[in-house]
Amino acid sequence: MNELKIEDLTCYRGENLVLKDLNTKLKSGETLVIRGKNGSGKTTLLRVLSNFIKSYNGKILFNDQNIIEDANYRYFFNFVCQKNSLKDNLSVKNNLKLWEIIYQKNISYSKLLEDFNMSHLVERDVASLSDGQKKCISLLRLNFTESKIWFLDEPFVFLDEENSQILIQKIKNFNTNNGIVIITSNINLQNTFTNEIKI
Amino acid sequence: MNLRLTNKQINIIEKANPFLIVSTIVAFTFGLYFSLLQSPPDYIQGDSMRIMYIHVPSAWFALMAYTILAGSSVLWFITRNPIFSIIARSIAQIGMIFTLISLVTGSIWGKPTWGVWWVWDARLTSMLLLFFLYLAYIFLWQSITNKDLASKISAALAIVGFVNIPIIKFSVDWWNTLHQPATISKLSSPSIDISMMVPLFIMTLATFLFLVTVFFIRLRIEILDNKILRIREVE
Amino acid sequence: MNELISMGGYAPFIWSAYGFFFITIVILFFTNFLRLKKREEVLNKINNNRD
Amino acid sequence: MLALLKRDLYLALYSSSSFFYTSSFFVLVLIILPFLFGTNNVQLQVLFKGIIWIGLSLSILLTMERIFNADYEDGNLDIIIQRYPSLETIIISKYITHWVVYCLPLFIILPILSFLFYVSLDNFFLIFLNLLFGSFGMVFIVTFVSALTLGAKRTIFLKAIIVIPLFVPFLIFGTNLESWPILLALSMMSFVLSMYVSAYGLRLYVE
Numbered sequence: 001m002n003e004l005k006i007e008d009l010t011c012y013r014g015e016n017l018v019l020k021d022l023n024t025k026l027k028s029g030e031t032l033v034i035r036g037k038n039g040s041g042k043t044t045l046l047r048v049l050s051n052f053i054k055s056y057n058g059k060i061l062f063n064d065q066n067i068i069e070d071a072n073y074r075y076f077f078n079f080v081c082q083k084n085s086l087k088d089n090l091s092v093k094n095n096l097k098l099w100e101i102i103y104q105k106n107i108s109y110s111k112l113l114e115d116f117n118m119s120h121l122v123e124r125d126v127a128s129l130s131d132g133q134k135k136c137i138s139l140l141r142l143n144f145t146e147s148k149i150w151f152l153d154e155p156f157v158f159l160d161e162e163n164s165q166i167l168i169q170k171i172k173n174f175n176t177n178n179g180i181v182i183i184t185s186n187i188n189l190q191n192t193f194t195n196e197i198k199i
Numbered sequence: 200m201n202l203r204l205t206n207k208q209i210n211i212i213e214k215a216n217p218f219l220i221v222s223t224i225v226a227f228t229f230g231l232y233f234s235l236l237q238s239p240p241d242y243i244q245g246d247s248m249r250i251m252y253i254h255v256p257s258a259w260f261a262l263m264a265y266t267i268l269a270g271s272s273v274l275w276f277i278t279r280n281p282i283f284s285i286i287a288r289s290i291a292q293i294g295m296i297f298t299l300i301s302l303v304t305g306s307i308w309g310k311p312t313w314g315v316w317w318v319w320d321a322r323l324t325s326m327l328l329l330f331f332l333y334l335a336y337i338f339l340w341q342s343i344t345n346k347d348l349a350s351k352i353s354a355a356l357a358i359v360g361f362v363n364i365p366i367i368k369f370s371v372d373w374w375n376t377l378h379q380p381a382t383i384s385k386l387s388s389p390s391i392d393i394s395m396m397v398p399l400f401i402m403t404l405a406t407f408l409f410l411v412t413v414f415f416i417r418l419r420i421e422i423l424d425n426k427i428l429r430i431r432e433v434e
Numbered sequence: 435m436n437e438l439i440s441m442g443g444y445a446p447f448i449w450s451a452y453g454f455f456f457i458t459i460v461i462l463f464f465t466n467f468l469r470l471k472k473r474e475e476v477l478n479k480i481n482n483n484r485d
Numbered sequence: 486m487l488a489l490l491k492r493d494l495y496l497a498l499y500s501s502s503s504f505f506y507t508s509s510f511f512v513l514v515l516i517i518l519p520f521l522f523g524t525n526n527v528q529l530q531v532l533f534k535g536i537i538w539i540g541l542s543l544s545i546l547l548t549m550e551r552i553f554n555a556d557y558e559d560g561n562l563d564i565i566i567q568r569y570p571s572l573e574t575i576i577i578s579k580y581i582t583h584w585v586v587y588c589l590p591l592f593i594i595l596p597i598l599s600f601l602f603y604v605s606l607d608n609f610f611l612i613f614l615n616l617l618f619g620s621f622g623m624v625f626i627v628t629f630v631s632a633l634t635l636g637a638k639r640t641i642f643l644k645a646i647i648v649i650p651l652f653v654p655f656l657i658f659g660t661n662l663e664s665w666p667i668l669l670a671l672s673m674m675s676f677v678l679s680m681y682v683s684a685y686g687l688r689l690y691v692e
Contacts, residue, residue: 014347050567053692074567083560087496094499098561101492102568141564235452247444253455296462300455307451311444328650335647342637351689352633355682356647359629362678363651366671370654377661409459416466423473430480 002028002063002076002148004049004180009058011041011048018044019056024197028148028178031171033189036199042184043082045199046151049182050079062149079151084138088127092118092137095126103144112140115170116163132158139167142174149180156185168192203280204422212418219412226405233398250308252398256406258301258326264294264410265329268336269361272354284350287357288340289417293410295333302326321375325368332360486574489565493582503551507544508590514540515598526603533602534612538659541591541620542652546645548587549627552579557635557690566691572684576632580624588620611662618665619655622672625679626651632686651675 004026011019018041026032036042047053049060051067051074060067067073086095096109113119116136126134135158142150150171156164171181171193183193190196204212234252267290275283305323306316317323336353343349439445497503518532556562569575595616599609630647637643654671658664 014345047692052563052566055692074570079563079567081560081563083558083563085560085564087500087555087559087561090496090499098492098496098499099564101488101495102564104488231452235448245444247447249444249448250451253452257455293462296458300458303454304451307447307454311447328653331646331650335643335650338643338646339634339637342634342640342643344638345636348636348689352636352686355633355685359651359678359682363654366654366674367650370657374657409463413463413466416463416470420466420470420473423470423477427473427477427480430477430484 002178002180003061004149005059005061005064006049007059007061009045009048009056009060011044011053011056013044019048019199022058022199026180026182028180029175030195031175031181031183031193033193033196034182034184034199035186035188035196036184038186040199042186042199043153046079046081046153046182046184050077050151075145076147077149077151078142078145078147079153080138080141080155081153082157084134085141086126086134086138089125091123091125092129093122095137096140099141099144105144107144112143115140115143116166130158132160132163135159136163139170142170148178150174150182152181152183154184154186156187156189203282209422212415212422215415216412216419219408219415223405223408223412226401226408230398230402230405233401238394238398245311247308247311248395250304251395252402253406254301254304254308255399256403257297257304259403260406260410261294261298261301261326261329264290264297265333265361265364268294269357272357272361275350275354276358281350284354285418285421287354288337288350289414289421291333291336291340292417293413295330295337297410298326298330298333302330319375321368321372324371324375325364328367328371329364332364336360486569486578489569489575489578490581492565493578494585497582497586503548503586504590507548507587508594510544510547511540511591512594512598514543515602518602529602530604530608533599533604534660534662537595537598537612537616538619538656541588541616542623542649542656544587544591545583545620545623545627546648547641548583549631549644549648550641552583552628552631553635553687554631562687563691566687572687573680575687576628576680576683579628583628584620584624588624591620592617608662611665614665615659615662615668618668618672619659622655622668622675623652625672625675629679629682629686632683632690635686635690 006022006024009019009022010017022045024032034042034045044053048056049067054068062070062073062076065073085099087098090098092113093109096107096112100107109122110119113122116139118133118136121129121133126137129137135155139152139155152171155167159167171183174181183189230252234249238249240246240248268287271283271286271290274280275287302323305326309318309323310316336357339356340349340353343352515533515536518529518536522528522532553562556565565575566572592613595613596609599612604612627644627648630644630651634644634647655668658667658671
């Protein structure tokens with residue numbers, strides 16, 4: 001059982017207070033949706049949770065270990081942010097290969113791309129893909145590590161009905177394998193994920 | 200941003216302005232009288248050396264301003280007191296203007312002295328590079344929209360520039376020994392006559408008073424900006 | 435007086451150098467001064483609105 | 486470290502034209518010389534010593550956006566920092582890649598070019614040594630400047646204004662044939678400076 005705990009999180013960006021007294025707890029197999037207006041600090045929260053922003057008040061504990069002090073924490077999570085982390089001038093295959101080197105893991109591309117029914121795009125340049133297709137490919141990055149937590153920043157933006165369903169299915173599968181998922185969103189996902197906080 | 204200035208300090212900054220303006224004008228009047236009328240012409244350079252009375256103070260303050268810029272950047276890193284970041288960027292513009300003045304007046308002085316407008320002399324060349332260091336600092340500050348970040352980044356640049364000045368000076372000096380044509384006479388004679396010291400001193404004082412005046416005005420701009428920001432935040 | 439203006443034959447150099455010096459510092463002073471006045475106006479406006 | 490280096494080199498390899506861009510640029514800057522100054526052998530030799538430095542500085546300067554900017558803007562820098570939290574490793578990997586991709590090709594074609602410009606063999610070795618030690622320092626400098634200006638609006642001119650004054654010592658000593666020890670010393674100094682400043686810059690932008 002894994003547990004991610006946020007205690008009294010307060011965070012300033014420059015002079016602005018973006019997160020105030022946030023408390024929440026997540027156990028294995030749970031998904032949390034964070035909803036809020038634009039600029040309400042959703043992305044900041046994810047960057048705090050993924051240990052990029054280190055100056056804040058309060059504590060974030062993963063299995064009762066403060067994430068700032070836990071050197072192994074970085075192997076436990078994976079994230080997909082709004083930037084899609086793709087090189088426009090390279091082909092899909094080459095992009096995946098670059099990630100492969102970073103994550104030091106061998107992946108079979110064709111199988112991976114089947115997830116979103118995109119096998120036919122392997123050789124295409126990323127620049128020629130639509131925003132939705134780019135988003136799908138950037139979501140494939142979740143398969144590159146065996147992580148315990150996923151942070152997804154606005155994952156449903158640009159996705160069509162079909163691919164959204166595939167993603168929801170992926171998240172649910174991950175949950176049943178004891179994964180924790182945190183999603184930010186400015187649309188209502190109450191029908192699919194009930195656990196929701198507003199900031 | 201909390202400026203961490205006491206009310207007393209703010210009061211001094213606000214009240215000092217009329218006094219500073221008047222004393223600057225008085226000092227410049229005296230300075231001009233001494234430098235243009237009272238002091239005798241130099242016996243080698245003739246009247247053209249009167250340009251020294253404005254050139255030398257501006258060159259000094261151009262260098263001093265960069266020292267303050269780098270010094271307050273260092274202090275900003277140590278104390279994280281925002282007042283040092285404000286001092287740094289207030290002094291930068293003034294320093295750049297004085298560098299420009301010393302370059303232009305130096306060049307005008309050069310024409311009657313050396314017969315050319317510009318000499319690739321070590322001092323002039325380093326001054327020209329100093330001008331670009333100032334320019335880079337100001338441009339960098341302006342081009343970063345997040346001002347909190349901008350002050351951190353430009354402080355780092357100011358320190359890098361300061362580390363670089365001696366290196367630039369050293370290399371330009373060395374380069375100059377290779378390329379310098381031997382015919383050029385030295386700018387400053389080793390000893391300056393007392394009759395020239397007086398106007399130089401008064402002009403330096405006047406320039407300094409002017410620098411402080413503008414500096415205080417810039418501080419007041421920052422204080423007001425801060426006030427406006429706070430009122431807007433409350434609303 | 436003529437001596438002052440002619441500056442021993444160096445008039446163009448001296449007057450242009452002094453002119454440049456004073457024009458530049460006056461511009462530097464006034465640009466900052468006007469910025470200050472603008473801030474004061476904004477502040478007054480805000481204060482008036484609040485009253 | 487090795488994985489990062491491999492990744493950066495593969496990235497350059499996939500966009501394979503980058504190897505040829507800078508070397509073609511370098512050659513073109515040099516072959517303008519005879520057009521501008523005539524074909525006088527002695528004069529060309531003198532000019533060659535200077536123009537190779539302009540070519541080197543421009544090719545380093547014009548490609549500096551690729552050091553951190555590209556990875557920062559598309560989000561790959563976040564992934565890299567998550568996986569490799571030691572910023573020093575990332576920076577060193579960037580030094581090596583940038584030098585290999587954008588400077589090494591110049592050294593490969595330098596012998597041919599100096600042959601075209603009638604440079605004697607002794608002088609060629611000295612020029613080569615100068616350029617080699619100078620190029621290290623110049624790469625260190627552009628790296629930290631590009632780390633510092635990550636968040637600035639994308640202006641290569643701003644970066645040029647910051648970088649060129651820092652290049653000046655290298656250019657001055659570079660044109661003198663015997664000064665390679667000084668260039669080496671300058672490079673080592675800029676290495677120390679660059680490590681600190683780049684790490685500081687990266688840390689600020691990742692937050």
